[in-house]
Amino acid sequence: MRTLLLDNTFLPVKIVAWEKAMLLFLTGRAEVIEEYSDLQIRSPRQTFNLPKILRLFSRNRSRQEVKFNRYNVFLRDNFTCQYCEKRFLQRELTIDHVWPRSKGGKSDWENVVTSCSTCNHKKGNKLPNEFHLKLKRKPVRPKWTPRLNLKPKDDDPDEWNNWIA
Ligand SMILES: [Zn+2]
Known part of the structure; x- marks a missing residue:
């Protein structure tokens, strides 16, 4: 299961494994926006639903350049x-x-x-x-956009589309 991370302004940052998301949540660096109602983990004292969407309290510092591939x-x-x-x-x-x-x-x-x-x-x-065919546009380095870095898979939650689109 995976979790969508938002920054403090609700912009999507990246998709992480739920273990990483739980760590961010349990160390007080993020809050849960939506959770998987049917998926839980248990610690000796508490039960948590796995986060579906998590909002970081900090600004997004991991906004990397778009990878060239x-x-x-x-x-x-x-x-x-x-x-x-x-x-x-x-x-x-x-x-x-x-x-x-x-x-x-x-x-x-x-x-x-x-x-x-x-x-x-x-x-x-x-x-x-x-070459007789001309390029339609000059190729440029793209600006960072969530669409380029976030690629949901088929089994990821539909709710993510509200944030990524
Ligand atoms: Zn062609």
């Missing part, structure tokens, strides 16, 4: 090929290096875009100015 590049680009502007399923998408890797292009937010395999194949190792 394939999935987050797809999310930034809204699962849309940046050349033909069509939306695809994740498995149909590839990562394109705008300045080709074979010519020294880096793997970073500013040089990597979402591309469907057809466009990526057509582009091959061409430089941006040698």
Whole structure:
């Protein structure tokens, strides 16, 4: 079971294992907003329902940068090929290096875009100015947003969507 952590302003911070959430609660660093009514743990003296949503008393200091990885590049680009502007399923998408890797292009937010395999194949190792399809937007490092860092799984509680969306 997992717990959604909010900061003191009710912004989502991250999703943690319930053990970590209980520790934050029992050490007085957070309060329970919602709990799993059917899941309990017992200490010798008390019974606690596992927290579903926990609010930290402090500001969110763990607001990290968005991690650079394939999935987050797809999310930034809204699962849309940046050349033909069509939306695809994740498995149909590839990562394109705008300045080709074979010519020294880096793997970073500013040089990597979402591309469907057809466009990526057509582009091959061409430089941006040698390729007839133009990028729709300049790739940038995304700002931190909860959507990019919080990925609920199917068995996580539906209530979380009220906070994450
Ligand atoms: Zn495409």
